[in-house]
Amino acid sequence: MVVRTRETKSEAKRYAARVARALTAEYPVVHCSLRFDSPLQLLVATILSAQCTDERVNQVTEQLFAQYPTAEDLATVRLPTLEKLIRSTGFFRNKAKNIKACCQTLVEQYDGQVPRTLDELVPLPGVGRKTANVVLGNAFGIASGVVVDTHVTRICGRLGIVATKDAVKIEKKLNELLPRKEWIDFSHRCIQHGRRICSARTKPRCDECRMQGFCPRVGVS
DNA sequence: CTCCCGATAT
DNA sequence: ATATCAGGAG
Numbered sequence: 001m002v003v004r005t006r007e008t009k010s011e012a013k014r015y016a017a018r019v020a021r022a023l024t025a026e027y028p029v030v031h032c033s034l035r036f037d038s039p040l041q042l043l044v045a046t047i048l049s050a051q052c053t054d055e056r057v058n059q060v061t062e063q064l065f066a067q068y069p070t071a072e073d074l075a076t077v078r079l080p081t082l083e084k085l086i087r088s089t090g091f092f093r094n095k096a097k098n099i100k101a102c103c104q105t106l107v108e109q110y111d112g113q114v115p116r117t118l119d120e121l122v123p124l125p126g127v128g129r130k131t132a133n134v135v136l137g138n139a140f141g142i143a144s145g146v147v148v149d150t151h152v153t154r155i156c157g158r159l160g161i162v163a164t165k166d167a168v169k170i171e172k173k174l175n176e177l178l179p180r181k182e183w184i185d186f187s188h189r190c191i192q193h194g195r196r197i198c199s200a201r202t203k204p205r206c207d208e209c210r211m212q213g214f215c216p217r218v219g220v221s
Numbered sequence: 222c223t224c225c226c227g228a229t230a231t
Numbered sequence: 232a233t234a235t236c237a238g239g240a241g
Contacts (some may be wrong), residue, residue: 050238090226128239149237191237201235
């Protein structure tokens with residue numbers, strides 16, 4: 001197994017920059033794949049997206065947001081009603097409880113609005129760093145940190161940018177390796193690449209991969 | 222670390 | 232049957 005060792009921080013930075021440039025060339029257009037009409041809706045959609053495809057989340061939220069579009073609506077919805085609406089996303093009891101409690105907190109402490117800092121978002125029920133960074137980046141355009149999800153973890157691991165699987169360590173590493181203005185789009189590109197080519201579930205389509213030059217796995221079955 | 226959990230590709 | 236899907240809480 002090939003282990004790339006990058007002695008200096010500047011060398012690691014240059015390598016990450018080249019990977020980021022290649023990803024940008026391959027995936028020039030990026031967009032958030034979760035549908036939402038407000039920061040609150042993106043927050044709820046992202047909570048629902050845990051261990052679930054965004055396609056299914058969009059399918060569920062279309063109905064959910066038609067009936068309960070605001071934090072006030074979701075703070076007062078009956079739990080069984082909410083559970084029924086989101087059941088197909090999995091973990092539905094936890095997600096329903098978290099969404100309701102989260103929206104109750106938003107109504108009580110933030111006038112039903114979504115706060116714009118990591119420190120205010122992360123304590124909310126069902127909201128971790130990944131969800132907080134998604135909302136800040138995609139709803140407010142605030143780059144508070146690289147979004148580290150299952151795709152970013154896998155892609156950056158395979159391409160030899162980070163060695164650990166610890167999400168917090170990966171985020172800190174990527175935050176120092178990449179310029180802030182690239183943080184949001186870099187995650188989107190890892191996700192696109194992870195879905196289309198460098199998948200976990202199916203066998204990776206290495207024959208179609210344009211990132212082979214960066215991949216220690218090339219040639220490995 | 223385990224648990225939460227339905228839907229889907231393989 | 233099994234692995235995996237824009238994770239988070241205890």
